[in-house]
Amino acid sequence: MTRPAAATRMERALAALAVDPGGLKGMVLRARMSPVRHAFETALKHMPDTPRRIHPGISDLQLFGGLNIAASLAEGRPVRDKGLSETPGLLVLTMAERTGADLAARLSQILDADTGHALVLLDEGATAEEAPPLSLQDRLAFHIEPEDEALRTQALRLPARADLDTARKSLARIAVPEDAMGLLVALAARFGIDSLRAPLLALRTARALAALDREKSVGEAALMEAVELVYPSRATHFPAEAEEPAMDPPPDTPPPPDDAADDGSGKGADKLPDEILVQAIAALLPPDLLDRLKVARAAQERAASSGAGSKRRGNRRGRPLPSRPGRPSQQARIDPVATLRTAAPWQRLRRTPQNAHRPVIIHPSDIRLRRFEDRSDRLLIFTVDASGSSAVARLAEAKGAVELMLAQAYARRDHVALIAFRGDGAELLLSPTRSLVQAKRQLSSLPGGGGTPLAAGLVAASNLAQHARGRGMSPTLVLLTDGRANIPLSGTPDRAEARQDSETIAAGLARQGVPGVLVDTANRPAESARSIAVRLGADYLALPRADAHRISASVTAALEP
């Protein structure tokens, strides 16, 4: 029976991870709940280290250990819980796409400590923007995204335990040919992989694979397989030969110096077929690589902004509120002074011969928790009409206004996001970020022209607003358009339908409770934009021949409470 290549890849990755968990650090499996994921999780259970499941909301107490309050109170002496970081093993993070920057930093810390921990991210991201933080992905050796339908019925088989043990033992003795490193680095350069972790991880993978196959040294086959496992997900462009119309010319590193890679061993036959390898990886690259790159960059910005204080946590920080009774949980912090104060009047009553030796007798019902009030960050969603009807001159003005508002947002520590719509769709140019450089760069390269798919633009804004809410931000919409929609959601030009679509979606946005401002960029203010503003429940600003400063000033005034 020939097994599908994807299943074999998964099996090999898992086997390599089983051999060298501390060195390879782990893997990402990007799949929704499906038979594939089920097979993967079943295989995980057979890993030498028992997997321990964690979730994005995991507390420091569970990760790093700490005081077990309930047990301490019962025992009358401090009882410490052991954290997951103290015993090396395989951590399985479910719903990894919801991982915040703070958890990512902690997990990175655990991985970097080289204590033998490995991490498996089960990424269930639905859209390309939902992905685990890149800082974490970069540290893990493998990234697997099964698409192959053939995987449906396959169970994944791991090598026998005895084989794994032998492989583990022989790992340190596997020799690496001198030219292997050169080859790995050169290949990484060909695919535009900047991080030096990639070749290091590939080398360790090759070693683990060689150990599994009972080789004495890392051979061609192991090296090739390792590269195929580690590189494809990290590639940032197709190799130079592919003649792809890359969006931005890749920082071309010189092609691999064949002679340099060759000088280690004199055998001519040993010269690894570079081109074959390049093609092998290229075949594994997702066909929509360039699109994904854009999204990955957007996701990176999003992931970054999420860490910078956006979540509302009722009892972690912010302005303190009076303490309330409650049970100590992961998220809540005990207010010791208030707790002692509650317990104080009852001390004499509670004293019995059994607990006479204890200075203070505290019952769980005495426990008071801290509460804080925290205001969430504002997110300005700039939705810019870049269509032909909005005219190129007006687009320039709109850009100017957005830039000014960006500078203000910077001063107020607001997050900004940028959506542009033109032609037949809308595009999220900049996911919520505080990075001004990014915003500015995206904006200046924004082209104009084409139809006015206002409805699509509003849908994108609405999705983003919902997403932002989920991350604890308060979204505000700034819509710059002339309101002359002519492309409906279906994509075929139809003015009436387009208008209807955009009004429906505008009403939906209003129901979501997203406040907003509509800046009419038409030369003559028309009813169309005004009616959209009414549906949106947004302030309407007509700005015939306004300059950037005036738009910016009006918007600011409209947004100020």
Added chain:
Amino acid sequence: MTLAFPFSAIVGQDTMKQALILTAIDPGLGGVLVFGDRGTGKSTAVRALAALLPPIEVVEGCPVNAARPEDCPDWAEVRANKIVKRPTPVVDLPLGVTEDRVTGALDIERALTQGEKSFEPGLLARANRGYLYIDEVNLLEDHIVDLLLDVAQSGVNAVEREGLSIRHAARFVLVGSGNPEEGELRPQLLDRFGLSVEVTSPTDIDERIEVIRRRDAFETDTDRFMTKWKRQDGKIRKAILAARDKLRATESSDAILKDCAALSLALGTDGLRGELTLLRAARALAAYEGAPAITRDHLSKVAPLALAHRLRRDPLDEAGSVTRVSRMVADVLG
């Protein structure tokens, strides 16, 4: 505790290494900010430097690593007078850390079980006389940043909460690293870092191969690798110690002071902190190189480190500030 990668074995990244060495010579410089891509060896370098520095002498059991028994804070109730040697502390500050863990707070264990009011020291206490390392400093929550700045500035951590009133020394070198694409630092915070460095992954194939080779050697044959680089590390350690001794004797002429001021003026940096750091960094460099006095050469070498992050910045300006500083240095110093 796993072994740190030897400092001298780090390939390239000379500016980063130099900046770290300068702060080791003169901890008063005020920390280093390292900005750069993932996987460029930022954290490796910080950990390596701490491993390279000579161990510090501390009172046994003292939570703030005090050098003399009389420096131990009263609340710590340290009874031992024994002095022990400890490696220079490097404390990691994780993102999402709570204020309590940074400054220290009431010891809940003791409060609840013994009914005693006592102080549980936080990360700042542990970092005293060592390094406080913040990875992804640009993602750190604002209120923690404010707190850190305040302590880094004054060298004292004052805790006034939960009925406690505690102060202890917290003098540490703040090392922050981050990726500028992921978010920016407030100018106020930028200014508090003494030196800043931008690192990029090496683009030279041979250099990259060397990185992989050394890292692999370190991981597979740690003992031999460590022995091999031990002497190099020892040389740097000696040079740092020698430079510390010479620091005071290194002279700065009026002409050099004038140059410092002229440079800062020409670049339009905010405040006087730029000049002061420039001078201190140049002095540390002169001491490290064994020069009797600061020369213009030293100044121009450290100017990008000390000034690049202090330029009054148009938030929409994209020009690299390091190039701006270098150009200006060439103009002013000729």
